[in-house]
Structure formats: C-alpha cells, structure tokens
Amino acid sequence: MILTNLPIGETAKVVSVKGNNAVTKRLMEMGVVPGVSVKVIKTAPFGDPIEIRLRGYSLAMRKSEAEAIEVSE
Amino acid sequence: MKTSVVENQASKRAKNSTEKSETRNPKTQIVIALAGNPNAGKTTLFNALTGLKQKVANYPGVTVERKEGVWKAGENAARLIDLPGLYSFDVTSMDEQIAHDVLTGKVANLPKPDAVIAVVDATNLERNLYLVTQILEYKIPVIVALTMVDLAEKQSLEIDTAKLSKLLQVPVISVKAAQKQGIEELSDAAFEAAHCERKLYLPWLSEAEFLETDDAIHLSLSEDAAANRKIFARYNFISDVYQESVKPVETTERGVSEKIDSVLTHKFFGLFILVAILLLVFQTIFSWAELPMSLLETGFGALGDFAKANLPEGILSDLISDGIIAGVGGVLVFLPQILLLFLFISILEDTGYMSRAAFLLDKLMSKFGLHGKAFLPLMSSFACAIPGIMAARTIENPRDRLATILIAPFMSCSARLPVYTLMIATFFAGQTVLGFISLGAVLMLAMYALGIVTAVVVAFILKRTLLKSPPPPFVMELPPYRLPNVRTIFQNMFERSWLFVKRAGTVILAISIILWALAYFPRTNVETFIPTDANASVEEIQKAKQDFQQSEQLRNSYAGKLGHAIEPIIKPLGFDWKIGIALISSFAAREVLVSTLSIIYNVGKDQNEESETLTQAIRDEKRADGTPVWTPLTALTLMVFFVLAMQCMSTIAIVRRETNSWAWTLFMVGYMTALAYLAALLTYQVGRLFLN
Numbered sequence: 001m002i003l004t005n006l007p008i009g010e011t012a013k014v015v016s017v018k019g020n021n022a023v024t025k026r027l028m029e030m031g032v033v034p035g036v037s038v039k040v041i042k043t044a045p046f047g048d049p050i051e052i053r054l055r056g057y058s059l060a061m062r063k064s065e066a067e068a069i070e071v072s073e
Numbered sequence: 074m075k076t077s078v079v080e081n082q083a084s085k086r087a088k089n090s091t092e093k094s095e096t097r098n099p100k101t102q103i104v105i106a107l108a109g110n111p112n113a114g115k116t117t118l119f120n121a122l123t124g125l126k127q128k129v130a131n132y133p134g135v136t137v138e139r140k141e142g143v144w145k146a147g148e149n150a151a152r153l154i155d156l157p158g159l160y161s162f163d164v165t166s167m168d169e170q171i172a173h174d175v176l177t178g179k180v181a182n183l184p185k186p187d188a189v190i191a192v193v194d195a196t197n198l199e200r201n202l203y204l205v206t207q208i209l210e211y212k213i214p215v216i217v218a219l220t221m222v223d224l225a226e227k228q229s230l231e232i233d234t235a236k237l238s239k240l241l242q243v244p245v246i247s248v249k250a251a252q253k254q255g256i257e258e259l260s261d262a263a264f265e266a267a268h269c270e271r272k273l274y275l276p277w278l279s280e281a282e283f284l285e286t287d288d289a290i291h292l293s294l295s296e297d298a299a300a301n302r303k304i305f306a307r308y309n310f311i312s313d314v315y316q317e318s319v320k321p322v323e324t325t326e327r328g329v330s331e332k333i334d335s336v337l338t339h340k341f342f343g344l345f346i347l348v349a350i351l352l353l354v355f356q357t358i359f360s361w362a363e364l365p366m367s368l369l370e371t372g373f374g375a376l377g378d379f380a381k382a383n384l385p386e387g388i389l390s391d392l393i394s395d396g397i398i399a400g401v402g403g404v405l406v407f408l409p410q411i412l413l414l415f416l417f418i419s420i421l422e423d424t425g426y427m428s429r430a431a432f433l434l435d436k437l438m439s440k441f442g443l444h445g446k447a448f449l450p451l452m453s454s455f456a457c458a459i460p461g462i463m464a465a466r467t468i469e470n471p472r473d474r475l476a477t478i479l480i481a482p483f484m485s486c487s488a489r490l491p492v493y494t495l496m497i498a499t500f501f502a503g504q505t506v507l508g509f510i511s512l513g514a515v516l517m518l519a520m521y522a523l524g525i526v527t528a529v530v531v532a533f534i535l536k537r538t539l540l541k542s543p544p545p546p547f548v549m550e551l552p553p554y555r556l557p558n559v560r561t562i563f564q565n566m567f568e569r570s571w572l573f574v575k576r577a578g579t580v581i582l583a584i585s586i587i588l589w590a591l592a593y594f595p596r597t598n599v600e601t602f603i604p605t606d607a608n609a610s611v612e613e614i615q616k617a618k619q620d621f622q623q624s625e626q627l628r629n630s631y632a633g634k635l636g637h638a639i640e641p642i643i644k645p646l647g648f649d650w651k652i653g654i655a656l657i658s659s660f661a662a663r664e665v666l667v668s669t670l671s672i673i674y675n676v677g678k679d680q681n682e683e684s685e686t687l688t689q690a691i692r693d694e695k696r697a698d699g700t701p702v703w704t705p706l707t708a709l710t711l712m713v714f715f716v717l718a719m720q721c722m723s724t725i726a727i728v729r730r731e732t733n734s735w736a737w738t739l740f741m742v743g744y745m746t747a748l749a750y751l752a753a754l755l756t757y758q759v760g761r762l763f764l765n
Contacts (some may be wrong), residue, residue: 019625020301022543022546026160026548028301031199031308033304033309035312042541044338044436045340045341045433045436046437048436049432049435052288053101056199057197057552058330058552058553059549060547060551061547061549062546065548
C-alpha cells in the first residue's frame with residue numbers, strides 16, 4: 001500500500017521508494033529506504049503535509065511526496 | 074574505484090608549507106573542517122573549540138555563510154572551518170555544493186582539509202551517520218564527535234562508542250561542548266589524525282556494486298537508480314553498525330517533543346498559536362525598537378549639526394552632513410528593528426519552532442507556489458523588507474528564495490506609514506464609512522491588502538513563468554524541541570545584523586551622495602526676498618527667507634529639472650512636477666516624501682506627517698489655472714503608487730547582495746515601478762470617470 005493510505009498512529013515497513021527524482025533521492029537520504037519502519041504521526045491543519053517518525057526522528061513531507069513510498073504492514 | 078591509494082600526504086604538506094610564508098601564523102596552516110547535520114550541535118562545538126577567535130564572511134559569489142576560526146589546543150593550532158549544516162553531500166543545494174568544494178579543496182585560499190570532525194547527534198544516530206559515511210568516502214581523516222550524549226542517556230539509549238569506533242574504523246569521542254567535556258580527547262584525536270594517513274575502509278561501496286547485479290533488490294528500488302543504490306547501501310551498513318553498537322530501547326512513552334507538538338501543531342489550535350506568536354514578536358519588535366530608533370535618529374541629527382558647525386562652510390560640509398550622515402543615518406536607524414527581528418528569528422529557529430511554522434503553513438503557501446518557509450520573510454517585511462529579504466536565506470531552493478525576495482517589498486513596511494498617514498490626515502481625516510468606521514482605517518487596511526494580493530498574484534505568475542520549477546520538495550526534519558543556547562542566539566543576531574550594516578553601507582553611501590548632489594547642484598542664490606507678512610519679526614523673516622531659498626534651490630536643481638522632465642509621464646496620474654521631485658527623492662526612502670513635500674511647499678524642513686501646516690499647504694497648493702493640485706483622488710493615487718513602487722535604495726542594495734545579480738535586481742525595480750504606474754493610472758483615470 002501507499003504511505004498516504006496508512007492511518008495515523010500505524011507503523012509499517014517501507015517496501016520501495018518509486019521514481020528517480022530529487023524528491024525520492026532526498027527521501028532516501030533522510031533514511032526512507034526499503035526495510036525501515038515508519039509510523040504516521042499526524043497531518044498538518046489543512047490535511048497536508050504529514051509527519052512520520054522513523055529511525056528515532058520526525059520527518060515532514062507533502063502527501064504528493066509520500067505517494068512515492070510503498071509500505072507493507 | 075574508491076580503493077585507490079590515499080592522496081600523498083607528504084606532497085600536501087609541501088604544498089601547505091609553500092603557503093606558510095604568506096601568513097603570519099604558520100601553525101594555523103593545518104585545516105580542519107567541522108561537518109554535521111543541522112541541529113546536531115555543530116555551532117556549540119565550534120564555539121567551544123574556537124572561543125571568540127572566529128570570523129564570518131560569505132563564500133565567493135554565493136550567500137552561504139563561511140565561518141572560520143582558530144582552534145588552539147596546547148601546542149597545536151588549526152584553521153577550523155565550520156561547514157553549513159547538511160544532510161548529504163550530494164550537491165543538490167548551494168550548501169551542499171560549497172561543502173563538497175571545501176572537502177575537495179576547490180575553494181580559493183582554502184587548502185583541502187587535513188581532517189574532518191563529523192558532528193553526530195547521539196539521539197539521532199542513524200540519520201547522522203549517513204553523512205559520516207559520505208564524508209568517509211572523501212579520503213580525508215575523519216573523527217566522529219558524538220554530541221547530545223546526555224540527552225541520549227535520558228532516552229536510555231546506550232551507545233558503545235568503542236564498538237562504534239571499531240565498526241567505522243575512525244575515532245569516536247563523546248563531547249559535551251557546553252561543559253567543555255571531551256574537548257581534550259577530541260583535539261588529541263583530531264591533530265593526530267590530521268598528521269596521519271587514513272586507511273580507507275568503505276565496505277558499503279562494494280555492496281553497492283554488488284547490488285547492481287542483484288535483480289531482487291534492484292526491483293525494490295526505483296528503476297535506473299544507481300545513486301539511490303548507493304544511498305541504500307550506506308543505510309544498510311549503518312543499520313548493521315547501529316544494531317551492533319546501540320542497545321535498543323523499547324519505548325511506548327511519548328517524548329517531551331511529541332507532547333509539546335501535540336499542542337503547537339494541533340490541527341485546530343496550531344494555527345491560532347502561530348498567529349499569536351507572530352503577533353507577539355512583531356508587537357515586541359515595534360515597541361522595543363521605538364526608543365532606540367528615535368535615539369539613533371536624534372543622534373544622527375546631532376552628528377549632522379555637529380559636522381555642519383565644525384566644518385568650514387561649503388560643499389564638503391553640506392555633503393557630509395546632508396548627504397552622507399543623513400543618508401546613511403536614515404538607514405542605520407532601522408538597526409534596532411533588525412537586531413530584534415533577528416533575535417526572535419534565532420530563538421524560533423534554535424528551539425525548533427520554525428520548522429513547525431513551515432509545517433503548519435505549507436499547504437496554504439504552496440497554493441501560491443511558495444514554500445512554507447517563505448512565510449516568515451514575508452511577515453518580517455511588514456516591519457522592513459531588508460531583514461525580510463535576508464530572512465529568505467532559510468529557503469534552500471534558489472528559485473523559491475528568489476520568488477520570495479521579489480515579492481517581499483510589496484508588504485507595506487513601516488516606512489510607508491508616514492506617507493499613508495500624511496495623505497489620510499490631509500484628505501480623509503474625520504470621515505467615516507457606514508457611519509461609524511473611520512475612513513482612514515479602512516484606507517490603511519486597503520493599502521495593506523493591496524500589497525498582499527499583488528504579492529500573491531505576482532508569486533503565482535512568477536512561479537509559472539520566469540521561475541518555473543517543480544514544486545519545491547518539502548521533505549523536512551522536525552527537530553526535537555530544545556532550549557536555545559543563549560550564546561548561539563546572540564551570536565546569530567549580531568552576525569546577521571552586522572552583515573546588514575556592512576552590506577547596506579557601501580551601496581547606500583553611494584546612492585546618498587548621488588541623490589544629495591542632484592538636489593544640491595546647480596546652486597541657486599536668492600538675492601531678493603520680499604516677506605509676505607509685513608508684521609513678521611526679524612527671526613520670522615529670516616526663517617521664511619531660508620525656506621524660500623531651500624525651495625528655490627530644489628526647484629532649480631537637477632532634481633527639480635528631473636521633476637519637470639518626468640511631468641508628462643506622471644501627468645496622467647494627476648501629479649505635477651513638484652510631486653515629481655518628491656517621487657524622485659523618495660526613491661532613496663519612502664518616508665523622504667514627507668520632508669521633500671515640506672521643502673517644496675515652503676513650510677520648513679522639520680514638519681512631520683501630522684503637522685497642520687503641511688496638510689494645509691498641500692490642500693492650498695494651486696495650479697496656474699487656480700484649480701487645486703491635490704484632490705482626495707490624487708492622494709489615493711499617490712498611496713496606491715507607494716504600495717507598489719520600489720522606492721527604497723536600501724532594499725535595492727540588499728536584493729543585489731542577496732541575489733548576487735544586477736539583472737534580477739533591475740528586473741524587480743522595473744516590474745514594480747511598471748505595476749505601480751499602471752495601478753496608479755487606473756486609480757486616477759477610473760476615479761475621474763466616477764467623479765465626473
């Protein structure tokens with residue numbers, strides 16, 4: 001499933017990061033690589049961006065960017 | 074490919090020694106770079122190592138700050154280079170490019186570092202180690218300085234530094250920079266490493282090559298992503314290192330940061346709190362800056378008078394007091410506001426709130442093609458565009474930063490207030506809308522709104538045309554909330570403000586002199602003066618003569634001639650040549666309009682915007698045919714012009730410095746002036762239709 005479909009408070013493992021552009025590269029540099037577990041913490045007031053937690057820290061990203069991340073529970 | 078022989082250190086030493094003769098202190102020729110993620114405690118460590126022996130400048134051609142200090146430890150000394158805070162060395166941003174150039178020895182007057190101290194936040198080990206793996210690939214000796222160890226202990230993270238050191242094959246030293254703990258061990262390790270060669274140990278690179286042939290993992294990564302494969306390999310290595318050197322902790326308890334965040338970035342209250350914080354900041358800036366600003370104003374006034382009194386009368390004395398001191402002083406009075414703004418920005422940044430503000434507002438801002446981080450520069454510009462434009466440095470993407478800079482001057486700054494106030498006091502005082510709302514307040518609000526709406530529209534257009542780029546990525550760390558370090562905050566505040574003084578200083582000085590000369594030459598001498606009031610005292614006649622002399626001088630000066638020259642252009646706006654002079658002189662700074670009008674209308678130089686005489690003089694001013702020059706419509710047109718026109722030489726100077734381009738600066742001046750003219754034309758001509 002896509003990360004944006006993961007409910008708030010749930011944890012899942014990253015399966016893949018799709019695409020090859022600046023955003024996916026930055027996501028991977030920030031530690032979003034296949035195998036890592038991520039937890040969705042919250043969304044911002046207008047429903048976007050979202051905050052996730054991985055490797056012991058918090059990362060914010062837009063939903064459009066999170067769509068590149070496929071996870072499995 | 075990375076397993077080639079380490080660069081010959083001996084030849085590098087030799088290269089360094091040839092440069093020794095040029096510097097006073099040959100010992101400082103050892104160069105050590107300090108690298109680390111943002112928020113890893115790099116600045117605190119840099120301060121602890123260099124004390125007060127530091128200097129801040131910019132890297133040539135860019136606005137990336139270059140911080141350098143002298144690090145003395147016992148008999149050893151080194152040039153310590155503080156690299157910008159980074160997540161990666163992959164050369165996608167200006168900061169990363171500079172850091173890469175430093176580590177590869179491509180920066181002028183800066184030899185390739187002999188060692189790199191990698192600052193690693195112990196509470197965020199995995200992501201911080203990512204940068205370390207990249208630094209290790211640079212064939213330079215590396216020492217890991219582990220910071221925030223006490224915080225990690227509080228989170229009951231147990232890090233085995235010996236194990237970590239063994240797995241990475243570089244020294245790992247825990248430091249508590251604020252308490253000066255671990256500094257000695259760090260310097261021993263760093264200076265030893267700087268004199269030694271490092272055996273390259275980069276196991277993840279061979280894994281990356283192996284992965285290229287592994288179809289299973291290849292598929293799980295994106296197609297055709299050789300670089301991404303390397304990132305994956307680095308993180309694989311890090312995960313192994315982490316598992317072996319850190320005792321994992323199972324926590325279900327929410328951290329302090331998460332608790333604070335549940336309030337500050339609350340879905341509903343978050344925005345209210347943000348607005349409240351910003352209101353508080355701006356209210357404080359205005360009220361705290363008031364006294365020092367008026368003191369500075371008085372001070373520069375006194376300095377000008379002093380210069381006039383003590384210099385032999387003539388051009389030089391006039392140039393120094395009316396041109397240089399008045400011009401530069403007029404800009405430096407904004408220093409208190411700028412210091413305070415930077416104080417608050419530093420606090421908001423250092424506590425970690427700034428990222429939350431961007432998080433809260435990104436959706437709103439991205440609708441106009443702007444980054445969430447553009448909010449603060451734009452807010453600041455309501456006080457003054459100069460600090461606002463400087464605050465745009467926090468936006469990493471150059472195009473987004475440029476878009477923000479180009480629209481920041483549309484925010485009605487404090488220098489426009491005297492103009493609005495004068496026009497409202499002259500033509501709209503005491504009038505109401507719907508019987509109870511003051512017309513002045515409505516107009517004032519309308520001017521602010523006009524600026525904001527124009528800014529939004531221009532940003533929207535720019536981001537789809539000239540500055541077209543994919544929406545800026547918003548992948549951003551939300552760092553844990555931390556108590557700010559007092560020293561770092563004040564240091565930040567003074568460094569940034571000093572850049573303002575230095576930068577604005579040079580260009581402003583030049584423009585002040587030019588504008589002064591335009592109004593000063595050619596000289597006019599009033600020989601005959603007939604007092605209009607027969608009963609006036611001698612002093613009053615003297616004063617009236619002086620005022621007359623001043624207005625005649627201005628009328629005949631080059632500025633006056635320019636006013637006449639532009640009259641055909643500004644006539645459709647309802648302005649005559651006298652207003653033309655005021656427009657030209659207010660190019661220096663908007664509030665100059667008030668004093669120029671006072672001079673032209675003969676009412677003495679020290680009038681302020683609420684003065685009865687000036688408002689009366691404006692109302693009484695007649696054309697040759699006896700019709701009044703000024704009508705409420707003229708006043709409204711002038712206000713609209715001032716909302717949109719780029720009339721501030723300090724802003725122009727800062728934009729030139731921050732964009733490093735005259736082309737963009739002139740583009741901004743051009744499009745703003747054109748917009749201002751068109752909007753004023755529309756206001757005047759449509760207004761006339763309605764009134765007739």
